[in-house]
Amino acid sequence: MTAIEELLQHAADGGRIDAEEALLLYTDAPFHALGEAGDAVRRRRYPDGIVTYIIDRNINYTNVCVTACKFCAFYRAPKHAEGWSHSMEEILRRCGEAVELGATQVMLQGGHHPDYGVGYYEELFSSVKAAYPQLVIHSIGPSEILHMARVSGVDIEEALRRIHAAGLDSIAGAGAEMLPDRPRTAIAPLKESGRRWLDVMEAAHRLGIESTATMMMGTGETNAERIEHIRMIRDVQDRTGGFRSFIPWTYQPENNHLKGRTQCTSLEYLRFVAVARLFFDNVNHLQSSWLTTGKDVGQLSLHMGVDDLGSIMLEENVISSAGARHRSKLTELVWMIRSAGRIPAQRNTVYERIAVHWTPDDDPTDERVVSHFSSIALPLIEAR
Ligand code: SF4
Numbered sequence: 001m002t003a004i005e006e007l008l009q010h011a012a013d014g015g016r017i018d019a020e021e022a023l024l025l026y027t028d029a030p031f032h033a034l035g036e037a038g039d040a041v042r043r044r045r046y047p048d049g050i051v052t053y054i055i056d057r058n059i060n061y062t063n064v065c066v067t068a069c070k071f072c073a074f075y076r077a078p079k080h081a082e083g084w085s086h087s088m089e090e091i092l093r094r095c096g097e098a099v100e101l102g103a104t105q106v107m108l109q110g111g112h113h114p115d116y117g118v119g120y121y122e123e124l125f126s127s128v129k130a131a132y133p134q135l136v137i138h139s140i141g142p143s144e145i146l147h148m149a150r151v152s153g154v155d156i157e158e159a160l161r162r163i164h165a166a167g168l169d170s171i172a173g174a175g176a177e178m179l180p181d182r183p184r185t186a187i188a189p190l191k192e193s194g195r196r197w198l199d200v201m202e203a204a205h206r207l208g209i210e211s212t213a214t215m216m217m218g219t220g221e222t223n224a225e226r227i228e229h230i231r232m233i234r235d236v237q238d239r240t241g242g243f244r245s246f247i248p249w250t251y252q253p254e255n256n257h258l259k260g261r262t263q264c265t266s267l268e269y270l271r272f273v274a275v276a277r278l279f280f281d282n283v284n285h286l287q288s289s290w291l292t293t294g295k296d297v298g299q300l301s302l303h304m305g306v307d308d309l310g311s312i313m314l315e316e317n318v319i320s321s322a323g324a325r326h327r328s329k330l331t332e333l334v335w336m337i338r339s340a341g342r343i344p345a346q347r348n349t350v351y352e353r354i355a356v357h358w359t360p361d362d363d364p365t366d367e368r369v370v371s372h373f374s375s376i377a378l379p380l381i382e383a384r
Pocket residue numbers: 065066067068069072073074075110111112143
């Protein structure tokens with residue numbers, strides 16, 4: 001056995017690998033052997049072959065933002081003519097539509113509006129909870145939490161306690177992008193540091209608020225920085241156990257201020273998915289991003305260690321503004337899972353399986369459950 005084969009076997013059997021070993025596998029392991037090792041971990045964790053998905057809606061309450069990340073095509077600066085903020089009535093209307101289409105979760109996310117402190121989020125979450133108690137509020141991220149705490153002049157723990165009490169169930173892994181300092185500063189110079197992003201997650205986990213973790217690949221970061229990103233998350237997870245899943249996705253390069261950067265290739269993405277599955281011996285779920293990588297890559301990822309295909313995205317405004325054109329519908333998402341040789345199952349936010357489609361006869365048939373892009377994204381895309 002070569003050193004790489006031994007390392008793959010060790011990791012596939014559940015042994016811990018360090019960052020240096022993960023980098024070696026990422027750069028040097030043969031593609032098929034790497035994928036097989038990642039998939040071996042998935043098989044051990046989920047021997048019934050089930051791959052999950054969720055029905056949810058991503059509702060953006062405002063695109064007004066003071067943070068001006070260079071990679072972001074969604075935000076508008078305060079007072080910009082294209083800035084908007086939805087009324088509570090409109091947000092509730094969208095939640096109602098989501099419930100009607102079978103959504104179990106809502107992801108409320110938005111820009112760092114200069115006027116939105118903790119009080120705004122308390123009203124937002126309590127209003128949604130009062131109107132639709134069946135919807136799990138898996139929303140915002142550490143960046144919004146730091147912003148609202150700053151606007152209100154309170155500490156992170158107080159902000160977290162208040163929004164949790166108002167109805168926030170768990171925190172989305174948004175805003176992680178790249179956690180190491182060099183690539184993060186290059187793409188989001190005004191955003192909090194990666195260390196600070198993790199501090200907020202750790203504080204939330206300590207208060208019993210769980211979350212997911214994400215990563216955005218393809219803005220010029222090195223392979224070592226990609227591995228450093230997951231090392232930073234794994235270290236926190238060792239202390240808290242609060243990350244339910246890891247979700248890598250690829251940077252979309254249009255309509256923003258990051259000129260000349262390339263997207264991560266499909267092979268880089270798939271290799272990273274497998275390495276993440278091997279590296280995260282302490283994170284239960286691995287989700288891939290068909291929305292940014294495309295449905296074919298999404299299907300392939302199910303053979304590299306992925307056990308969750310995420311959401312149908314009844315509404316998506318942020319990534320689609322930057323050029324992601326992939327859309328799907330519930331029946332197709334289920335077909336993607338089944339034709340990849342897995343058994344599809346709808347899950348809820350905490351990864352409980354709420355409907356397993358053991359045979360094609362059990363598959364959902366509701367053709368109304370379709371991905372939608374927002375009014376701000378469509379003109380950008382259709383103008384081409
Ligand atoms: S990524 Fe978020 S914080 Fe950054 S500019 Fe866009 S909306 Fe603002």
